[in-house]
Amino acid sequence: MHPFSDNAALTIASLGEQKLLAKIRRWLGAAMPAAPHGMGDDCAVLPASPKRGAGPALLTVDPVIYGEHFDDAIAPRAVGRKLLARNLSDIAAMGGHPEAAVVSLALDPRTRLDWLEAFYRGLAALARQHRVPLVGGDLATHRGGLVASLTLLGRASGKRVLTRTGARAGDFVAVTGVLGGSLASGHHWKFTPRLAEGRWLAARPEVSAMLDVSDGLAKDLHHLVPAGAKPILFSELLPRRKGCDLCAALTDGEDYELLFTVRGTPAKAARLAADWHHAFPRVPLTIIGRLADHDAPDSGALDLAPYHGFEHFK
Amino acid sequence: MHPFSDNAALTIASLGEQKLLAKIRRWLGAAMPAAPHGMGDDCAVLPASPKRGAGPALLTVDPVIYGEHFDDAIAPRAVGRKLLARNLSDIAAMGGHPEAAVVSLALDPRTRLDWLEAFYRGLAALARQHRVPLVGGDLATHRGGLVASLTLLGRASGKRVLTRTGARAGDFVAVTGVLGGSLASGHHWKFTPRLAEGRWLAARPEVSAMLDVSDGLAKDLHHLVPAGAKPILFSELLPRRKGCDLCAALTDGEDYELLFTVRGTPAKAARLAADWHHAFPRVPLTIIGRLADHDAPDSGALDLAPYHGFEHFK
Numbered sequence: 001m002h003p004f005s006d007n008a009a010l011t012i013a014s015l016g017e018q019k020l021l022a023k024i025r026r027w028l029g030a031a032m033p034a035a036p037h038g039m040g041d042d043c044a045v046l047p048a049s050p051k052r053g054a055g056p057a058l059l060t061v062d063p064v065i066y067g068e069h070f071d072d073a074i075a076p077r078a079v080g081r082k083l084l085a086r087n088l089s090d091i092a093a094m095g096g097h098p099e100a101a102v103v104s105l106a107l108d109p110r111t112r113l114d115w116l117e118a119f120y121r122g123l124a125a126l127a128r129q130h131r132v133p134l135v136g137g138d139l140a141t142h143r144g145g146l147v148a149s150l151t152l153l154g155r156a157s158g159k160r161v162l163t164r165t166g167a168r169a170g171d172f173v174a175v176t177g178v179l180g181g182s183l184a185s186g187h188h189w190k191f192t193p194r195l196a197e198g199r200w201l202a203a204r205p206e207v208s209a210m211l212d213v214s215d216g217l218a219k220d221l222h223h224l225v226p227a228g229a230k231p232i233l234f235s236e237l238l239p240r241r242k243g244c245d246l247c248a249a250l251t252d253g254e255d256y257e258l259l260f261t262v263r264g265t266p267a268k269a270a271r272l273a274a275d276w277h278h279a280f281p282r283v284p285l286t287i288i289g290r291l292a293d294h295d296a297p298d299s300g301a302l303d304l305a306p307y308h309g310f311e312h313f314k
Numbered sequence: 315m316h317p318f319s320d321n322a323a324l325t326i327a328s329l330g331e332q333k334l335l336a337k338i339r340r341w342l343g344a345a346m347p348a349a350p351h352g353m354g355d356d357c358a359v360l361p362a363s364p365k366r367g368a369g370p371a372l373l374t375v376d377p378v379i380y381g382e383h384f385d386d387a388i389a390p391r392a393v394g395r396k397l398l399a400r401n402l403s404d405i406a407a408m409g410g411h412p413e414a415a416v417v418s419l420a421l422d423p424r425t426r427l428d429w430l431e432a433f434y435r436g437l438a439a440l441a442r443q444h445r446v447p448l449v450g451g452d453l454a455t456h457r458g459g460l461v462a463s464l465t466l467l468g469r470a471s472g473k474r475v476l477t478r479t480g481a482r483a484g485d486f487v488a489v490t491g492v493l494g495g496s497l498a499s500g501h502h503w504k505f506t507p508r509l510a511e512g513r514w515l516a517a518r519p520e521v522s523a524m525l526d527v528s529d530g531l532a533k534d535l536h537h538l539v540p541a542g543a544k545p546i547l548f549s550e551l552l553p554r555r556k557g558c559d560l561c562a563a564l565t566d567g568e569d570y571e572l573l574f575t576v577r578g579t580p581a582k583a584a585r586l587a588a589d590w591h592h593a594f595p596r597v598p599l600t601i602i603g604r605l606a607d608h609d610a611p612d613s614g615a616l617d618l619a620p621y622h623g624f625e626h627f628k
Contacts, residue, residue, distance in 0.1 A: 044449030135358030151465035
């Protein structure tokens with residue numbers, strides 16, 4: 001069967017990413033466990049077996065693709081670095097530490113050696129910095145294309161894994177760093193994955209759920225909001241990158257900042273922020289709003305409905 | 315930097331796979347541990363930490379790519395099945411069992427939904443059969459291409475991991491099943507990964523090294539031969555698929571059979587073969603030769619030099 005069709009109604013473009021993911025869940029059936037042990041969080045969580053003394057294992061995979069994630073204007077060293085960095089950000093989002101990576105490369109035979117060398121050197125430099133051994137991989141021929149996919153195995157720092165599920169109405173919403181303009185500023189090539197910050201947050205019992213912002217806050221925040229609740233954000237509180245307007249901060253994506261919820265009183269949330277600024281004096285942490293019951297009044301709150309983050313396959 | 319060049323001398327095609335792998339090792343430097351903890355075996359072996367009670371973890375990744383591994387003539391169900399099967403074969407080759415898989419898909423937006431559904435259903439059917447949970451993955455846009463990459467996490471059954479390193483002069487060489495004609499016969503779409511067989515062999519202390527034959531015996535055997543030794547094979551002993559000549563059995567590749575070495579006397583090797591036939595009465599096991607000192611006489615032995623297995627990027 002030819003895998004492609006020019007009749008859009010027959011193709012994945014007719015669905016978009018979310019509906020496609022729902023279909024894949026159905027197609028996989030019993031072969032795919034429920035999140036966080038299967039699809040649906042930043043990493044898959046492999047339950048700690050009684051035989052193993054350590055915390056649960058984490059598994060995540062993300063690619064970089066020529067013509068989609070990078071083009072001829074980008075230094076190959078930055079491409080290799082980003083391939084690892086975006087996977088490290090997924091481990092950070094669950095409060096884990098990275099243990100080992102494998103890289104799968106699909107390459108045109110005409111791929112330049114100097115391009116590939118710089119790619120691997122960029123990857124290796126970040127791997128050494130975070131002490132992640134690159135333990136293997138695969139090379140395959142792919143005429144006309146260049147797809148690099150990295151799988152990262154990690155482990156939760158304690159017995160607790162901080163997932164996207166766990167928030168409830170009343171929890172505060174907070175975010176690290178600043179949002180927006182990642183592509184224009186080059187932040188997405190240079191960012192430092194928030195690994196230490198993620199582990200610090202996972203060790204605080206009042207932090208109830210977390211993810212890393214990759215498709216824009218307006219889209220990713222929905223993953224943290226439980227049924228029957230809604231987010232009440234105040235637009236003036238949103239930490240924006242210099243030169244970014246509200247729309248950019250909400251929808252640009254590729255921020256690789258940690259978005260999380262905090263259980264408790266306003267004093268408790270303020271205490272967390274104070275402790276954070278002591279631990280990470282150079283990384284902003286901002287409480288940007290709160291989760292409320294679905295039927296609570298919206299007075300002054302930001303309406304997220306007009307804002308859409310990055311949608312794949314559209 | 316544009317990643318491709320029409321000047322062949324600048325490209326990976328000028329090197330071929332083996333020299334390219336050697337370069338990658340150098341580029342990665344300290345970020346890549348030595349085999350089997352890094353590149354160079356069927357899976358990467360992650361050392362068992364004292365904190366974990368279980369055996370070492372195994373990590374492997376392999377893709378299927380449209381235009382390279384499959385075309386329009388192939389049922390998408392078979393493509394999904396093979397993506398998992400070839401990774402399972404790598405776990406089998408180290409005597410392990412599979413624990414969890416993640417799938418990374420790079421897809422043209424014009425990808426047909428019915429193609430993708432059949433692909434996932436084929437993958438899920440084999441996953442259920444081997445009780446491998448598909449715990450997650452990634453979907454990304456890749457205009458004009460279709461690359462599916464699966465990463466499989468496994469675990470050694472005991473404390474021992476059977477690697478490619480461990481054979482020495484005097485060891486017998488043995489292979490499971492029959493060789494050759496995998497592409498022509500469709501074996502590579504239908505094969506059952508030798509997981510139970512691999513675990514059985516890893517539990518026998520006289521089995522000294524093992525791999526799965528994917529690029530053809532003539533090429534893959536070299537990985538088992540230590541420095542200062544050479545293989546002495548007898549062509550009449552090679553188990554060939556019906557209709558295959560010697561060259562096909564040695565070089566066709568994609569056999570996904572286990573090739574291993576056995577330490578000890580001829581009587582000990584014969585005993586292993588007898589026990590095997592009791593345990594796996596429907597799977598042939600054939601002792602096809604022996605490793606000898608490099609300066610031993612070659613009387614009657616098969617000269618492998620003219621035979622080359624599958625070479626990538628050529």
